[in-house]
Amino acid sequence: MFNFLLNKPLGKYKNVIKKINTFYKIIEEYSDEKLNKQTTKFKLILQNEKNISIESILPEVFATAKEAIKRATGLVLFDLQLIGGIILHQNNIAEMKTGEGKTLVAILPAYLNSLNGKSVHIVTVNDYLAKRDSLLAQKILSYLNVKVGLITQDVEYHYRKQEYKCNITYITNSELGFDYLRDNMAIHQNEIVQKDFYYAIIDEVDSILIDEARTPLIISGKTEFKHSFYEESKDIASSLINQEDYEVDEKSRNITLTEKGITLCEKKLEIKNLYDANSPWIKYILNAIKAKELFIKNRDYIIKNNEITIVDEFTGRILEGRRWSEGLHQAIEIKENIQVTAENKTLASITYQNLFLLYKKLCGMTGTAKTEENEFFKIYKLNVIEVPTNKPCKRKDLADLVFQSEYYKWQAVADECLDMYKIGRPSLVGTTNIEKSELLAKMLDKLNIPYNLLNAKPENLSREAEIITQAGRKHSITISTNMAGRGTDIILGGNPYKLAEIIINKYIKQQLTSENSTMNKSINDDFFHIKHILKKINLKGLKIAIQSNTNRESIVSTMLSDKTQKNSITDVYNNIVEIYKISCEKEKNEILNLGGLYVIGTERHESRRIDNQLRGRSGRQGDKGTSRFFLSLQDNLFRIFGGSTIENLMKKLNINDNTPIESTILSQSLNAAQKKVESYFYDIRKKLFEYDEVINSQRQAIYTERRKILKSIYTKDCIISYGEETINEMLTIYEKNNKTTKIQILTQILQLLSINNHVNPQELNKMNYKDIKYFLYEQLRISYDLKEAYLEQLRPGLIRQLEKYYLLQQIDKAWQEHIEKMNLLKEYIGWRSYGQQDPIIEYKNEAFTLFINMITYIRQTVIYLILRSRLIINT
């Protein structure tokens, strides 16, 4: 029985699994009521017995959750799922293949880690999955008296706090990040919605921590717009000469100014130092040269509706709505003489890497992590542990077929689809982008075969999931881009539960809106039988339920998951499911005889991991299946990264155009090219991470200070300490200077403290350093007390509000300016230090100085502003 446990790495779980199942046998006998009390029992144990660790109660807790899962869904967890749960609890990545039941696995450690009252977040890649999984968790955890929260884009701001307070909260990665940034821009403490960052389980962890980690999350606002800067930079750029005034590096897409070029720019602009961090010019100049040399119309961008539209360099896909950042987009607009759009200003930003490193405990699960093991460990300190499939995988991954040209490749793919369609075997075709999926769709239209086309548009998510669940039905052809339908597994013969849900939804919609759309008669032979059953639904009751629920699409699943409210749908649903179960099972067997799901890849992706994701759609839970990649030498990946080896090889093999070849040497070259791409993207992410680490520690410092102020009821101490530190800083400079400057500095301090009218700097300068310091400290307090008394008499309590307001306002303002400076710094640091130091070291040093300057500036302005505040009462 424990065969897989003989397998060495998993052997160590044997004892725990035994313990869990022993508890399980006992708990199975519990009444619902007794089961429900388990949570309180565990919580009390953890509270009262100090020496008890969460670890020691794991077996009973997991057994309890296993029983709740059985009562809610009828499914009994496999031992391998229990192991997956333990792996997650111990802060690792569990690699479990698609369809192995990870959704349920996550519930085990989530439940366990919620018992000490801290928050558990289960993070998903999209709203659809967050909602789907939270409904399932709710259904299960209601047996255990555990509250499940949900945050998606539609959840309004004022509900979020309450959702975050639940024991376990399902949330998407982007909402999590944006809430974090927003919380740290809050003006009142009660605006903060997030509780703590204790334990996160990331589903599809590779997608979130690797694919999405390439671009940071940004909250931005519009800035004022400096048209003349762009114009002037463009003029300067066009007067500069390539190879003389600057050099172009095509591979890294960067520009270096030569000494001559720098001098020329400085002269034209009449400035001393082009690279001074306070001078904005360098960014504009470099962008203008980039626009001139590196960004070419109809290759890097197209002009559509009088707008610059980016073309993805890799996929050739048009990136609708995306813009180049840091002023490059505007530089190109100026070059093309079209209306220049306002630049966005970053108000706050964070990368996913640093967002998730906020958690005390982190773990994740996915079907494909092993290939990126190294990165997970280096950046997140997460180990990847492979969990074998419950049943051995029977999928056959056939050797790649490589065609000379893309044309013949697509022809072959279309022919393959036709053949499969004829025999009824379902196939899933993966494409790297929308255009290609549409190209294939057109070819299939010509062949007159029906198909479902899925591309990753967020608005189609729920429909997509529906199509994917049915992609394993007979004769079905599904064309899908990489992202589409993620998180949903393909069940051969169809999913009876989903089919039942779909037909009920359709029926209700039709009846309530008296739409005349005909029901899909082809669904199956049992149609008439089912139609009869549908009539039992109590439509009157439903009408009310639907009116109070705006999201009609999910009404059925919502009603079904509500176990407290037996309604007419439940019985009808169960009946229909039974009918479908029989027909789906029959269909499944037919498909298995044909070889199971056939996955066709049409291009190698930018990492093997994504190819594996696609293959992994087939061969679910021990089913038979096949996968094969159809490639061509014109594929982007090989064109850009393959070099000439591959082409030469093909020429040598001297094969005519429409004959594909299967060759080991070729396959090896293809693998090598793919690995080059993998490491290329890894480097980008690593670099982003290294740079972000610098700003991250600064961000932590600022956010901590901000939180402290936000929570504080008595901010006077903070103001006074800002004042004292400002005095110290200025006196340090004072000490190092000659007499005239010394007097100047003292004058400045007196002005800052607003006491320049009654203290003479000359006199003050006669005192010794220590006395000056204490004198100024004292004056600061007196000055402040007077200000406080003055304001207090006008409006009691106002001073505390003012303090908070100025502190937050100045911190935010300075921080935003700082981010902008840091962006600038990053942009050109590589060039200034060209050939000298490691740019990241120089970046760190400069960043530190900028940060210290910012802090000093914040303190000074806050003191200055508050000591000068007056109440103006409008009458």
Ligand code: ADP
């Ligand atoms: P994954 O996220 O690993 O791809 P899912 O959580 O979506 O997989 O589950 C895939 C399917 O397997 C679901 O239909 C689920 O109901 C089913 N499943 C999960 N666990 C079990 C189990 N122990 N026994 C039978 N079916 C299960």
Ligand code: MG
């Ligand atoms: Mg999943």
